[in-house]
Amino acid sequence: WVLKTKTYFSRNSPVLLLGKCYHFKYEDENDLLPARSGCTIEDHVIAGNVEEFRKDFISRIWLTYREEFPQIEGSALTTDCGWGCTLRTGQMLLAQGLILHFLGRAWTWPDALNIENSDSESWTSNTVKKFTASFEASLSGERELKTPTISLKEKIERYSDDREMENEIYHRKIISWFGDSPLAVFGLHQLIEYGKKSGKKAGDWYGPAVVAHILRKAVEEARHPDLKGITIYVAQDCTVYSSDVIDKQCTSMASDNTNDKAVIILVPVRLGGERTNADYLDFVKGILSLEYCVGIIGGKPKQSYYFAGFQDDSLIYMDPHYCQSFVDVSIKDFPLETFHCPSPKKMSFRKMDPSCTIGFYCRNVQDFKRASEEITK
Numbered sequence: 001w002v003l004k005t006k007t008y009f010s011r012n013s014p015v016l017l018l019g020k021c022y023h024f025k026y027e028d029e030n031d032l033l034p035a036r037s038g039c040t041i042e043d044h045v046i047a048g049n050v051e052e053f054r055k056d057f058i059s060r061i062w063l064t065y066r067e068e069f070p071q072i073e074g075s076a077l078t079t080d081c082g083w084g085c086t087l088r089t090g091q092m093l094l095a096q097g098l099i100l101h102f103l104g105r106a107w108t109w110p111d112a113l114n115i116e117n118s119d120s121e122s123w124t125s126n127t128v129k130k131f132t133a134s135f136e137a138s139l140s141g142e143r144e145l146k147t148p149t150i151s152l153k154e155k156i157e158r159y160s161d162d163r164e165m166e167n168e169i170y171h172r173k174i175i176s177w178f179g180d181s182p183l184a185v186f187g188l189h190q191l192i193e194y195g196k197k198s199g200k201k202a203g204d205w206y207g208p209a210v211v212a213h214i215l216r217k218a219v220e221e222a223r224h225p226d227l228k229g230i231t232i233y234v235a236q237d238c239t240v241y242s243s244d245v246i247d248k249q250c251t252s253m254a255s256d257n258t259n260d261k262a263v264i265i266l267v268p269v270r271l272g273g274e275r276t277n278a279d280y281l282d283f284v285k286g287i288l289s290l291e292y293c294v295g296i297i298g299g300k301p302k303q304s305y306y307f308a309g310f311q312d313d314s315l316i317y318m319d320p321h322y323c324q325s326f327v328d329v330s331i332k333d334f335p336l337e338t339f340h341c342p343s344p345k346k347m348s349f350r351k352m353d354p355s356c357t358i359g360f361y362c363r364n365v366q367d368f369k370r371a372s373e374e375i376t377k
């Protein structure tokens with residue numbers, strides 16, 4: 001599996017990523033502009049919000065095929081290469097929901113821009129392993145060099161450092177829930193267990209609608225105390241029944257807990273017959289422009305992608321079809337680099353498979369009511 005890293009973005013059109021808008025255009029048109037109109041995201045020539053966009057994109061959690069993980073029960077499989085892509089894109093959508101829940105939409109990973117693209121057009125596993133090793137070495141060297149700085153704003157800074165530390169703990173915790181081991185609550189092993197009820201087994205191909213129900217089950221069954229405040233609702237026949245969502249948000253395990261729960265709403269849809277109907281393009285753009293959107297589990301026929309944004313008539317996505325080595329997330333300070341994608345990819349809307357699942361996150365009942373009004377518009 002090879003990952004192409006060059007993606008061209010126009011500097012004249014806004015880019016939308018999960019409800020946030022970025023403009024790459026120069027403030028001052030008289031400044032030197034690159035000769036070609038498209039610029040790759042690595043080109044530092046483009047002014048505007050390129051760095052902010054890259055930081056935001058790279059901060060999303062990227063879950064890909066893995067190999068050499070503990071054997072999946074009832075099978076001889078130790079990799080999901082070739083069949084697990086929809087489960088991976090479902091994991092990415094859920095991970096984005098959890099980031100919104102615990103860290104908020106404004107959060108970005110402080111180390112995001114340290115993940116640089118390699119110079120080659122494509123990456124192989126080996127390049128990544130070497131790159132990760134040198135990256136880690138440079139990090140540990142950097143940590144030893146840092147000297148404590150004292151300033152008048154020390155208290156505020158200490159607070160922000162505490163906040164950063166707390167954020168980093170949650171960042172790691174969220175990734176660890178998606179680890180490739182039987183114990184991880186949203187790991188592949190668990191998701192496959194829940195898939196058995198839909199007649200699916202390891203090695204089968206999963207569709208976006210089946211994955212929506214698997215994710216709902218996984219969140220319902222998760223016994224982690226941090227996950228008590230979140231639930232998943234899956235729409236039936238493309239219809240979200242408000243009263244059902246609110247019931248789900250208000251049922252609380254403990255009678256003394258009156259807080260309503262956050263909800264991730266998953267809507268399996270079909271945007272056309274054999275192929276996606278072009279009339280739905282504006283609808284898909286509208287969805288990805290909403291602050292409530294946590295992305296779309298979709299793709300090309302038989303290849304699942306996690307759609308997170310768009311520019312013009314191209315969708316921006318994260319690709320799970322890239323086989324990386326198993327990472328043991330149970331060890332302290334496990335490496336984070338392979339869970340963040342260094343480079344966005346684009347695909348023409350016309351190539352989109354009509355079958356997909358759309359995701360929204362609402363923090364509480366009030367949020368859900370606001371979101372319903374906006375989505376209805």
